[in-house]
Amino acid sequence: MSPSEVPPTTLTESDFMRLFLKHELALRAFARSILPNWNAVDDAIQEASVTMWQKFSQLENEAGFLPWAKVILRFKCLNAVTGLRRDGRLLSDEVLKQIADESEAIEAERVTEIRSALQDCLTQFTRPHQELLMAPYQGDGQITKIANSCGKTVNAFYKLLGRLRAKLATCVQQRLQMETS
Structure with missing residues (x-):
C-alpha cells in the first residue's frame, strides 16, 4: 500500500475527551487573557467545547488539537465580549485581538x-x-x-x-x- 493509499486516522470521541482534558488548562488561560472574569471563561469554555465536539471530525490529527481549539474558543470569547459590553466598559476589539494573539504565542511547553x-x-x-x-x-x-x-x-x-x-x-x-x- 502506497502512502497515498493509507486511510486517514479517524479520531474517536474518547480521543476528543482525552485531548480536551489534556489542554483544558491552556484553553482556560487563553480564555482568561481575553475575558474579564472566570464566570465568563467558564461560559465560553462550555460553549466552545460543544462546538469543538460538533466539529471534531474536521480535525485531521491530535497534534493540531490545541491550535484548532484556540481558534474556536477565541470566537466564543469575542462573542462573549460583545455581550459583556452591554453590561459595562470593556477593551476594544482590536486590543482584545492583540491580547489573544500574544496569549497564543505562549508555548504549550509552559x-x-x-x-x-x-x-x-x-x-x-x-x-x-x-x-x-x-x-x-x-x-x-x-x-x-x-x-x-x-x-x-x-x-x-x-x-x-x-x-x-x-x-x-x-x-x-x-x-x-x-x-x-
Whole structure:
C-alpha cells in the first residue's frame, strides 16, 4: 500500500475527551487573557467545547488539537465580549485581538512544565491530603462528604485546604524556578 493509499486516522470521541482534558488548562488561560472574569471563561469554555465536539471530525490529527481549539474558543470569547459590553466598559476589539494573539504565542511547553511541576508536587502530599486537594474539582459537596466521613467540620477542612493549596503553590513555584535557572 502506497502512502497515498493509507486511510486517514479517524479520531474517536474518547480521543476528543482525552485531548480536551489534556489542554483544558491552556484553553482556560487563553480564555482568561481575553475575558474579564472566570464566570465568563467558564461560559465560553462550555460553549466552545460543544462546538469543538460538533466539529471534531474536521480535525485531521491530535497534534493540531490545541491550535484548532484556540481558534474556536477565541470566537466564543469575542462573542462573549460583545455581550459583556452591554453590561459595562470593556477593551476594544482590536486590543482584545492583540491580547489573544500574544496569549497564543505562549508555548504549550509552559503549560506542560506547570502540569509536570504540579504532578511532582502532589506526590509529596499524603494520600488523604491529595484527595482533599482534588475534592473541589470532583463535583459539588465533595469536601462536605470528606468532612462528614472524618467527623470534622466543613470549615476545618476548608481551612486545611487553604493551607495545603498554599504549600502546593509554593512547591510548584520553586520547581518552575529551578527549571528556568
